[in-house]
Amino acid sequence: MYTLGEFVIENSSHSTEALLRLFSSIKLASKAIHKEVNKAGLTEKIIGNSGITNVQGENQKKLDDFAHRAFIESFKSRNVVCGIASEESENFIVIQKKQENDFKNQYIVLIDPLDGSSNIDVNVSIGTIFSVYIRKSPIQMNLTIEDFLQKGNQQILAGYIIYGSSTILVYSTGNGVHGFTLDPSVGTFYLSHYNLHFPKKEKIYSINEGNYAKFSDGIRKFIRYCQEKKENRPYTARYIGSLVGDFHRNMIQGGIYIYPKTASYPEGKLRLLYECNPMSFLAEQAGGKASDGKKRILDIEPTRLHQRTPFICGPTGLVSKLEEFMIYCE
Numbered sequence: 001m002y003t004l005g006e007f008v009i010e011n012s013s014h015s016t017e018a019l020l021r022l023f024s025s026i027k028l029a030s031k032a033i034h035k036e037v038n039k040a041g042l043t044e045k046i047i048g049n050s051g052i053t054n055v056q057g058e059n060q061k062k063l064d065d066f067a068h069r070a071f072i073e074s075f076k077s078r079n080v081v082c083g084i085a086s087e088e089s090e091n092f093i094v095i096q097k098k099q100e101n102d103f104k105n106q107y108i109v110l111i112d113p114l115d116g117s118s119n120i121d122v123n124v125s126i127g128t129i130f131s132v133y134i135r136k137s138p139i140q141m142n143l144t145i146e147d148f149l150q151k152g153n154q155q156i157l158a159g160y161i162i163y164g165s166s167t168i169l170v171y172s173t174g175n176g177v178h179g180f181t182l183d184p185s186v187g188t189f190y191l192s193h194y195n196l197h198f199p200k201k202e203k204i205y206s207i208n209e210g211n212y213a214k215f216s217d218g219i220r221k222f223i224r225y226c227q228e229k230k231e232n233r234p235y236t237a238r239y240i241g242s243l244v245g246d247f248h249r250n251m252i253q254g255g256i257y258i259y260p261k262t263a264s265y266p267e268g269k270l271r272l273l274y275e276c277n278p279m280s281f282l283a284e285q286a287g288g289k290a291s292d293g294k295k296r297i298l299d300i301e302p303t304r305l306h307q308r309t310p311f312i313c314g315p316t317g318l319v320s321k322l323e324e325f326m327i328y329c330e
């Protein structure tokens, strides 16, 4: 059974040692979160709201804060990340180099420490989403916002950890998408999903149809297209309100995920840098497509750390079909 570390060594095109240190941080934090998530229902101290309203204006859950701190601390300890942007903090976080001969900490990480956290208290799968770049500014200079506002097509690594019936780390460095399941008895991630691809047969559409009245005509036409009895349709509707859970199921079973702009979210709800870019990188590596309805997500020029975008991702044919509907009726 391949462990994550062994697989990274065999399959990395980037600096393997730096990547191993990076994965070591990610594994450490995700195991700590796995432990807390799996007893969330038992201890008051980690379910419910932290009492803080985060930068998104949302009630921060106690586990959101725990996850945010777990990743910051684990990245600091491995000396390979120079800066972090997190959904839970307004500005980017600079990680000071410990000593001059530091391990060339050149990685920039953008992260949603715990996506879908509104599902924590009802025991539905939640996840961490991460996106990694090489810093643009010279290593001896201070980090700038431009180090973080890079297009998604510059990512060197993207992935997520889903905390569900099992804890699975899924990532890509541009050589396919691979999943590793945590064996909690030994605390090791083992290869369980090699070279994940969207299946040829599409089966599922995922969208919050409660917003139907707020959707554009193009989106409404696409929903009706999914529901009509023709060819291999109607598709099954599946939506759990947790991007990582919906995406993971759709990539394995064959489905499209849609979060379009609505009256409440005129720019879309999902964040470009630490939700849509990493998931789009994975979708394309899994043979799929990701757009905002018109433009490839990975080509969008970011302007703000927490900017949002309409987000459609899944099998190429289905995403293209939705884009057609949107051309003729915005």
Ligand code: P6P
Pocket (backbone or CB within 6 Å): 115, 116, 117, 118, 208, 241, 242, 243, 244, 246, 269, 270
């Ligand atoms: P709605 C969770 O808050 C999230 O960011 C994604 O994980 C999820 O897909 C979406 O928002 C759910 O949003 O408006 O349908 O509840």
